[in-house]
Amino acid sequence: MAVSTERIRLTDVARLAGVSVATASKALNGTGRMTLETRQKVKRLADELGFRPNAMARAMISQRSFTVGLLTNDTYGRFSLPLMAGITEALADEGVSVFLCGIEDDAEMARRHVDAMLDKQVDGVICTGKRIDKALPVDLSDLSVPIVYAYTKAPEDAVTLVSDDAQGAREAVRRLIELGRSKLAHVTGPEKFAAAQERAGAFAELAGDDAPILYGEWSEDWGHRAVAELFAENGPQPDGIFCGNDQIARGVIDALRERGIGVPETVSVIGFDNWEIVAGATRPPLTSVDMNLRELGREAGRLIMALSEGKAIEPGLRRMPCQLVVRSSCGGGRTN
Amino acid sequence: MAVSTERIRLTDVARLAGVSVATASKALNGTGRMTLETRQKVKRLADELGFRPNAMARAMISQRSFTVGLLTNDTYGRFSLPLMAGITEALADEGVSVFLCGIEDDAEMARRHVDAMLDKQVDGVICTGKRIDKALPVDLSDLSVPIVYAYTKAPEDAVTLVSDDAQGAREAVRRLIELGRSKLAHVTGPEKFAAAQERAGAFAELAGDDAPILYGEWSEDWGHRAVAELFAENGPQPDGIFCGNDQIARGVIDALRERGIGVPETVSVIGFDNWEIVAGATRPPLTSVDMNLRELGREAGRLIMALSEGKAIEPGLRRMPCQLVVRSSCGGGRTN
DNA sequence: GTGAAAGCGCTAACAG
DNA sequence: CTGTTAGCGCTTTCAC
8 A cells, every 4th residue: 555656747748748938837827828639638648647736836926825823722523514515515616625623722722723823824714712702822923824713712703603692592482482382481501692682682682671581501500400490389380481501402302391381381491502312312313403504614715815815804793594494392383 | 815825935034144045944953963053043034034934845855745624514514613723722733724615415525625735745635524424426536645534434444533423422321311311212313323322322221121112303302202202101201311413412401491391310321422512502512522633633733743643554445532511401410 | 820938935955 | 155057837028
């Protein structure tokens, strides 16, 4: 193995075709002028030899590497991988490759990674995290390449993409209301998280100010405990519970089942994140709000390319719509 | 924003230092001979100007890009992200960056990504998947760069890294036995998976041939159903259950609780994968076998670099040890 | 129509 | 000790 047959260079193609490298280059790139015959001969030969131009050599000339960096502190991949998939989807056709840099909240490590990417002449960097209200531990303010922030805190004047959590929450609550649920409750994570606040705000807006909102942690365990509160002797006994994430929702559903309260017969439950691994394993499967991170990634990819091509992009926050994915935990029929 | 101050080139440094580019290059790389004074002057200036050499230009000369590709079909990141973290950890110091390519079991897409990476002159590619007995849908046999396979099926004569599932399973079963459990059972995924077979084989070896092995799916739901079988009227009523993965284990534990059977008081349960998101949320938290994918990644990183430096590496399968991570689902004290 | 030559940013011989 | 020169693989004027 590893019998690496040397890579064919343009000179090889040119020599074998009996033309100069200049002509060969033009022939293959469809530029310059020459007889159709010459062009086709070169093309055919290049094909036969399996010639592939050295992207680095091209990059040196064009000053574009067709390479972008994805910087993230989300070691779990919960956010970064769907995003990555979207980015790839948007850029693969243009031959763009992505450097993934996981920086585990280590500023020095981050700096080193960013430098390495810059040295490798990335055309831009996309920054992502696991919280919308916390910045990565790196100062990117004086990068010499464009930056797009996706699902992380960013400077005011940056190009930033986030999910529209309020809209997503509204979809969920509306659904609950449409199903005839009238005593709603919201169980979510710590109040200090912007995501929790946004989702809770939207909930209050539609469910009314007196509908209970319970802040806690982003865990199943908290979901359990919240149910104990909600269904205590003189608790509110809600018939619809919107949860701040899927793990909480799973805890809630498990706790309800343990109390003999039927989901979705007696209580409808909706989660947030649509994390397949938990939403799918919940019994019954969980209806949840999907943040469309993949689409966010696609958009991030398009934006970073546009920027790297020098196109002017309006800075500021762009909110991308969420989508309710209906399973069986809320009752009623599937809509999509 | 995006007021990109032009990057400083070596020529700039040289000009300002009043020396030739050659001297500047040598000064900064610690090569050649010159007065300490000259060298330091250049170094200082480079520092002040924030000069960073263009890695592409270097790569063109040295024929080494300090870039590797990670090819995966694991869209979830369950395997690829820990691996990635390990690879990065091993290679970041040498300034190596990693192209991540998620190919969703699409051969054509895979081919395009591989070509793009090759065009960008990666020094090697690491291949990974989500099953040890299934190859990625690409033929990499005639790549012109070294390949290392990690946690995926590979050709006989390739350099391949896998977790030692049998050893991991043995650790788990031994633990159960040490805890005094004598009626063991194994609940695992589909028999056709090599991983299931290996783990089951090790189980049988230690637990005895008549200890029940239940093949099914890799899901929580199957864990539930398996408990129904095991604890049926005249079922084996085991006191120790080793599960083929964490999701099954979680299903098993939930089912046991629902039957009023105490974990770990009455039955000890151990999972496999140590997937924090499920092992940590299980009640009680799940003892599980960790495949040390990060270490696998580190090793893959080291190997690919060695290969790309032309070092001879013995081809063949390398099994990396697993490690039991003790939580509370099996009883007894924590060991580590 | 085609090719010679310059050059992207850097390193490595080889002179001086 | 330092600078000149030749290239890495490619694209692109600009002569011929």
